[in-house]
Amino acid sequence: MSTTRTGTTAANIEKAAHALERFRAAPLGHFIAGRPQPGTSGELFDDLSPIGGNRLCQVVCGNEQDVDAAAQAARAAFPAWRQVPGESRRALLHRIADLIVARSEQIALIECMDTGQALRFMSKAAERAAENFRFFAERAPGAADGLALPAAEHMNYTVRQPIGPVAVITPWNTPFMLSTWKIAPALAAGCTVVHKPAEWSPLTAMLLAEIVTEAGVPPGVLNLVNGIGERTGRFLTEHPAIRATAFIGESSTGSLVMSQGAPTLKRVHLELGGKNPVIVFEDADLERALDAVIFMIYSLNGERCTSSSRLLVQRSIHDRFVARLAERIGRLKVGHPLDPATEIGPLIHARHLGKVLSYFDVARDEGAEIRCGGRPAALGGNFVEPTLLTGARNDMRIAQEEIFGPVLTVVPFQDEAEALALANDVRYGLTAYIWTENAGRALRMAHAVDAGMVWVNSENNRHLPTPFGGMKASGIGRDGGDYSFDFYMETKNICLAHGTHRVPRLGT
Numbered sequence: 190m191s192t193t194r195t196g197t198t199a200a201n202i203e204k205a206a207h208a209l210e211r212f213r214a215a216p217l218g219h220f221i222a223g224r225p226q227p228g229t230s231g232e233l234f235d236d237l238s239p240i241g242g243n244r245l246c247q248v249v250c251g252n253e254q255d256v257d258a259a260a261q262a263a264r265a266a267f268p269a270w271r272q273v274p275g276e277s278r279r280a281l282l283h284r285i286a287d288l289i290v291a292r293s294e295q296i297a298l299i300e301c302m303d304t305g306q307a308l309r310f311m312s313k314a315a316e317r318a319a320e321n322f323r324f325f326a327e328r329a330p331g332a333a334d335g336l337a338l339p340a341a342e343h344m345n346y347t348v349r350q351p352i353g354p355v356a357v358i359t360p361w362n363t364p365f366m367l368s369t370w371k372i373a374p375a376l377a378a379g380c381t382v383v384h385k386p387a388e389w390s391p392l393t394a395m396l397l398a399e400i401v402t403e404a405g406v407p408p409g410v411l412n413l414v415n416g417i418g419e420r421t422g423r424f425l426t427e428h429p430a431i432r433a434t435a436f437i438g439e440s441s442t443g444s445l446v447m448s449q450g451a452p453t454l455k456r457v458h459l460e461l462g463g464k465n466p467v468i469v470f471e472d473a474d475l476e477r478a479l480d481a482v483i484f485m486i487y488s489l490n491g492e493r494c495t496s497s498s499r500l501l502v503q504r505s506i507h508d509r510f511v512a513r514l515a516e517r518i519g520r521l522k523v524g525h526p527l528d529p530a531t532e533i534g535p536l537i538h539a540r541h542l543g544k545v546l547s548y549f550d551v552a553r554d555e556g557a558e559i560r561c562g563g564r565p566a567a568l569g570g571n572f573v574e575p576t577l578l579t580g581a582r583n584d585m586r587i588a589q590e591e592i593f594g595p596v597l598t599v600v601p602f603q604d605e606a607e608a609l610a611l612a613n614d615v616r617y618g619l620t621a622y623i624w625t626e627n628a629g630r631a632l633r634m635a636h637a638v639d640a641g642m643v644w645v646n647s648e649n650n651r652h653l654p655t656p657f658g659g660m661k662a663s664g665i666g667r668d669g670g671d672y673s674f675d676f677y678m679e680t681k682n683i684c685l686a687h688g689t690h691r692v693p694r695l696g697t
């Protein structure tokens with residue numbers, strides 16, 4: 190067991206057990222109109238530990254009435270919340286950020302235990318969530334700002350107003366941080382929210398609801414319903430009081446969210462899956478590229494939408510680069526998520542482990558080589574060995590499908606044209622990472638690759654004003670900066686006449 194600034198494993202486990210006690214005491218319900226609510230369904234499901242599969246908590250599965258109560262609470266709170274001046278919303282959002290920071294250790298420990306993500310990454314989850322609130326806090330006063338668009342005899346100007354109550358539906362991989370990425374701009378814009386967290390990691394969503402209330406945000410502005418996606422999530426996306434759905438999850442679920450919202454003409458924002466290429470040319474700074482390739486697929490257990498799960502590497506350096514990769518992968522530390530030394534924790538759920546393991550058979554059947562890993566890790570639970578698949582072709586399933594685990598597929602390429610063709614020959618288009626010291630090539634590739642976000646000579650490095658989102662099956666819409674307000678707000682044009690133009694006269 191190791192010690193770092195994030196404590197010792199034993200001390201962390203003890204603190205986590207203490208933090209989780211409240212969830213053992215009673216089933217986790219909803220949070221509606223400023224209060225915890227047990228719901229009306231009486232139906233419960235288990236939230237299981239990724240480490241040993243034991244039950245962390247029982248969770249209420251929201252039925253149609255529960256979803257309706259949450260949506261009605263959001264509808265009732267909207268008229269007053271939209272009138273709260275931007276400066277006051279700014280102060281409230283900063284207060285939320287302060288409270289998140291004050292509870293950051295508790296949030297990190299619970300998040301690790303619920304998701305299996307390693308503490309070295311989750312210790313920053315609360316900080317990043319707080320940053321999201323601070324960033325959109327500062328933008329709240331200007332959220333309604335528009336443009337002046339004068340014509341000869343008319344003055345046009347635009348204003349933005351909040352779209353109304355919105356649904357926020359989030360996945361299980363880094364739930365706390367991801368939910369704030371949606372909820373902070375929604376609240377800054379003046380929208381009210383019903384949040385449905387993922388059924389495999391629902392715990393920290395309740396902490397956020399409590400924090401938002403403690404900060405002084407009025408009841409009904411942020412509501413939470415727990416439940417199973419196909420039912421609770423579906424009811425929410427169908428509810429007529431909900432004007433828009435901000436969704437993060439799988440591409441196939443994104444399609445359902447769109448169709449479920451179609452009868453009520455809901456606006457949808459979809460952040461979906463990826464099979465993101467990291468393209469390493471022979472002229473790259475190979476040491477930095479190696480670090481970034483490893484970080485972008487093996488951090489967060491590879492359960493990250495922006496993971497560089499497809500390594501396209503130039504043939505001239507392929508063997509050398511892959512040998513270095515294999516050596517480093519062999520040294521990755523798989524362990525308890527609360528061990529500060531752990532780099533890879535257990536996968537979220539036994540079912541997800543089964544999915545990831547199934548790709549090792551697919552790799553063998555397709556004729557690829559399992560160069561590292563390819564088995565459950567000896568620790569039991571949902572642990573899996575970090576895996577490197579080589580000798581792959583881009584048309585293999587291991588190069589086309591999102592595995593969402595610590596599994597890297599390597600495909601060699603000959604030249605720039607082939608690299609581009611391989612990069613784009615996939616249904617997804619979330620991110621791309623390009624490694625070359627040739628500036629012209631970097632520009633050519635960056636402009637031609639099908640990806641909503643491109644990093645050149647860098648791992649994923651987020652800057653909150655920049656747009657975040659994907660092309661093709663990776664999503665619709667952008668988050669970040671002002672782009673978030675395009676989703677959570679309506680743009681209205683107001684046209685005033687100077688009183689000089691000729692009004693057409695009929696019936697004279």
Ligand code: NAD
Binds near residue numbers: 361459591593663
């Ligand atoms: P998922 O699609 O199974 O579930 C996501 C959420 O949708 C959960 O809360 C679930 O309960 C809910 N849901 C399921 N069916 C629903 C339905 N019919 N109607 C409404 N809601 C429903 O995804 P997951 O397995 O939780 O998360 C992993 C996926 O999320 C991966 O594909 C990953 O790439 C993606 N992801 C994308 C981003 C991004 O920013 N693009 C970020 C993180 C994760």
